[in-house]
Amino acid sequence: MNISEDELEQRLRALFADERLDLPPPPDAGTVIVAGARRRRRRRHAVQAVAGVAAAAVAVAGGLTMIRLHTENGTAVMNADGTGISVKPLENLTQGRPPAPSTPEPTSTRSIQNSAPPGVGPSTPASPRLSSSARPSTLPAVTSGPLLAADGFGKLRLGMSEADVDAQAVTLSDPQADASCTVYKAQGTGVPASASVVISKAAGLVVVTPDVAVHTAEGIGAGSTKDQILAAYPAAKEDSGGVVAPAGTAAEFHFRLDETGVVQTSLMSVTQDCAG
Structure with a gap:
């Protein structure tokens, strides 16, 4: 069956206009x-x-591979890993003169002092530690143990005779006598601790050496250093095995020292005829 073009066009229009061929979009399409x-x-x-x-x-990796700093007077080259740095002067390019050979400067021997900024001097080396025998004199004063005074120990006083000592509730024992002096062991309630004493027939009690660690009124005692003794007694002098310091006008302290400091203290009369 042959149809004309007009009829075909009308049928196609009717077909496309049929609502049954429409596909509506879903509700959530937007x-x-x-x-x-x-x-x-x-x-x-x-x-x-x-x-x-x-x-x-x-870009960063490429930039860190080599940093070149060009200045008017020279060229500085530094590797990215920081292991090498060199400074090369510009070659002499004066007309008619060949460029002077450049000698590489060592990179690992540059002095810290030369590279320090202006006004900053070389570092001062730390002072060595003081040995045990040269500790600072600012240590706390020693107050442990009985007091050994400048004129005696407990109720004992320099210049006392044997009878005077006995009267002070002090017992003298173990005598070791020579021609003019006798060494005793002094004990009793009249002394804070036992001590060795020397009594002269002419001058009386001239030496007191306590058997225990004592301290002086100036804070010198067991463990005190030589510097501490010299600080407490400016007129003190070094002696064989220790230091001798004045204790008033009629007596003096004898401090015996070892590497730990004072280990024994004696009080001695200045005027005596007995051996120390």
């Missing part, structure tokens, strides 16, 4: 389209960011 557009936009931004970071990393 939301889906917007979400898809947002995902594509985020992906595009992420790709751009990664590309930028990669480009920056490449």
